[in-house]
Amino acid sequence: MRKGFLTLAAVGLLATGGVTACGDETGGGDQAGGTRAPKIGVILPDSKSSARWEGADRKFLEEAFKAAGVQYDIQNAQGDKSQFSTIADQMITNGATALMIVNLDSGTGKAVLERAKSQGVATIDYDRLTLGGGAEYYVSFDNEAVGKLQGEGLSKCLTDKGAKNPVVAYLNGSPTDNNATLFKNGYDSVLKPKFDSKEYTKGPDQAVPDWDNAQAGVIFEQMLTSTQGRIDGVLAANDGLGNAAISVLKKNKLNGKVPVTGQDATPQGLQNILAGDQCMTVYKAIREEAKAASDLAIALAMGERKETGQTVKDPESGKDVAAVLLTPKAIYKENVKDVIADGFVTKDEVCARAYAKLCADAGIS
DSSP, X not given: OEESOOOHHHHHHHHHSOEEEOSXXXXXXXXXXXTSOOEEEEEEOOSSSOTHIIIIIHHHHHHHHXXXXXXXXXXXXXXXXXXXXXXXXXXXXXXXXXXXXXXXXXXXXXXHHHHXXXXXXXXXXXXXXXXXXXXSEEEEEOXXXXXXXXXXXHHHHHHHTTOSSOEEEEXXXXXXXHHHHHHHHHHHHHHHHHHHTTSSEEEEXXXXXXXXXXXXXXXXXXXXXXXXXXXXXXXXXXXXHHHHHHHHHHHTTOTTTSOBOOOSOOHXXXXXXXXXXXXXEEEOOHHHHHHHHHHHHHHHHTTEEEOOSOEEEOTTTOOEEEEEEEOOEEEOGGGHHHHHHTTSSOHHHHSSTTHHHHHHHTTXX
């Protein structure tokens, strides 16, 4: 899905690399800057599916835009496709010269990107690739690698528990999110061979619409009922879905006995790991992702283009999209402290009240 691999250290090269003019002398839609004052619009997807969007991405993007002294407008569509489209139209009308989106689905995202480009507004897909959207850049993590870490993590935790022929259930992300497809590709690459060899048994496998945690709880409860309580491991695609599964496991006094994965290293996910209810999560250094995306957005807003040295192929259009893909990291109980040390979450967020002793026991000081 990609050419080359960009490490975190290489992101710094992005900010200092060569810059060339965007567009051509005829003034096509590619020319974002021109005579207009640079202004960046960012549309975040929601605040329910993950705490990261408002708790991390907004903060780090704001920091970068303020430091660069550029105008910006960051809004959240709150999971509403109509609102997503309305926000985009407002940003374009209000003079955005670059638009960065986290799509709710590729259809809505593609329509927004096409309208932006028709108005000469440069575009970036942030975190999620919009299939067929034709954004000028895509900034994310290596999402198949994220899924692979989840599959390896679940396998490790099942081994640690001495599980024999465990039944593994999948709580996949939204079917309209290309990232969810990539995550599944990653964990399937680890777990499918185990299913094929009969080392593991494939249990229920279901996508959760819109990454909705409430729906995930209902879905997982149905999974547990359909298997007569025989689920030995849960590949949950993010911490929110994982917590939904854990809530059901708690009601059935199975929490801590059934390993559950996650992603995003949210405070809740880290607390679940410290409590022994969640096996692992995947930490994605959002600060680095926001820095890479903001560097590109600032350049595009000024009518300039930077080279990333990397592309991904859009599976719908078949075109290569200039990309920055960052490296994810698996987090278990023994290295929860790394996420806090990196400044992604604070000790106060994770170690409050009943978690204070658990944090101390995990070496978080």
